[in-house]
Amino acid sequence: MNTQRFVFDDGHWLRGNIHAHTTISDGKLSPAEVLTLYSEAGYDFIALTDHDRYHVHSHSDLICIGGVEVTGYLAKKPIHLQLLPLPGLPVFREGQQFSLTDEEETRRFIATYHKRCIILLNHPAWSLLESDEVIRLGPIAGIEISNYSTERLNAVDGSIHLWECALREGRRWLGYGSDDNHNKESDCFGSWIWVKAAEPSAQAIVEAIEKGHFYSSEGPFIHRFEIRGGRVVAECSPVSRIIVKGERRNFVRRLGDGITSLEAPLNGQSRYLRLECTDEQGRSAYSNPIWLT
Numbered sequence: 502m503n504t505q506r507f508v509f510d511d512g513h514w515l516r517g518n519i520h521a522h523t524t525i526s527d528g529k530l531s532p533a534e535v536l537t538l539y540s541e542a543g544y545d546f547i548a549l550t551d552h553d554r555y556h557v558h559s560h561s562d563l564i565c566i567g568g569v570e571v572t573g574y575l576a577k578k579p580i581h582l583q584l585l586p587l588p589g590l591p592v593f594r595e596g597q598q599f600s601l602t603d604e605e606e607t608r609r610f611i612a613t614y615h616k617r618c619i620i621l622l623n624h625p626a627w628s629l630l631e632s633d634e635v636i637r638l639g640p641i642a643g644i645e646i647s648n649y650s651t652e653r654l655n656a657v658d659g660s661i662h663l664w665e666c667a668l669r670e671g672r673r674w675l676g677y678g679s680d681d682n683h684n685k686e687s688d689c690f691g692s693w694i695w696v697k698a699a700e701p702s703a704q705a706i707v708e709a710i711e712k713g714h715f716y717s718s719e720g721p722f723i724h725r726f727e728i729r730g731g732r733v734v735a736e737c738s739p740v741s742r743i744i745v746k747g748e749r750r751n752f753v754r755r756l757g758d759g760i761t762s763l764e765a766p767l768n769g770q771s772r773y774l775r776l777e778c779t780d781e782q783g784r785s786a787y788s789n790p791i792w793l794t
């Protein structure tokens with residue numbers, strides 16, 4: 502039986518925040534304080550991604566991934582690009598600084614690094630980008646669809662709509678969630694990713710993220726999401742809405758108190774399907790898309 506899953510069975514589920522700031526840029530806590538905060542909260546991994554400076558940190562109980570948030574430009578607006586170097590390649594020097602001045606330089610930067618880094622467009626809604634601007638950015642791997650800091654502290658909507666516009670245009674982009682925390686606790690622990698990694702190591706986590714073997718969550722758990730024998734099957738922790746969305750609204754949906762599964766025949770035509778599970782407090786979990794064609 503032909504089965505497509507958005508993640509595979511083997512491996513470890515690991516929870517992490519891959520967008521965080523410290524006193525190296527505009528965060529209020531030192532790197533050591535942020536690492537302790539997330540370790541004590543039970544996270545498995547983190548990437549401290551300060552503005553325009555690349556660092557790899559270390560901690561005894563938390564797997565640390567190197568990363569940086571680089572300011573670039575699109576349609577004359579500042580944008581923030583998240584770069585996580587792929588394992589095994591010398592990409593950036595410890596402490597390396599970045600200074601992009603215009604869109605042309607930003608496009609050259611993406612072209613230079615997109616095969617050596619996972620490049621993600623951070624908080625496009627907060628950056629005031631329009632969908633036609635986002636979809637012509639170039640060869641990035643995905644966009645940040647849930648950003649706890651900008652949503653909680655600035656009341657900026659998430660970027661799900663911009664992601665869906667890009668998916669409809671055929672961009673096979675991943676969607677990811679993060680805290681983008683700059684403060685202590687007021688913008689921590691609201692949005693994260695669960696990665697299915699071959700082993701609990703920085704290398705395996707980055708490899709799994711590159712393959713899209715993760716989902717984003719603000720609370721709920723996704724236990725299963727697959728297409729099996731012409732049916733879509735989803736299982737999750739108790740929520741009040743489970744919805745499978747495609748590109749032409751040919752979705753299936755289930756509403757109820759504490760529901761944990763959905764199964765339905767595949768109807769209509771869609772190049773992709775994605776799962777969104779929302780609990781009664783409005784917190785969602787978002788799968789990456791399963792591409793059907």
Ligand SMILES: [Zn+2]
Nearest residue numbers: 570581623624
């Ligand atoms: Zn940013």
Ligand SMILES: [Zn+2]
Nearest residue numbers: 520522570681
């Ligand atoms: Zn940030």
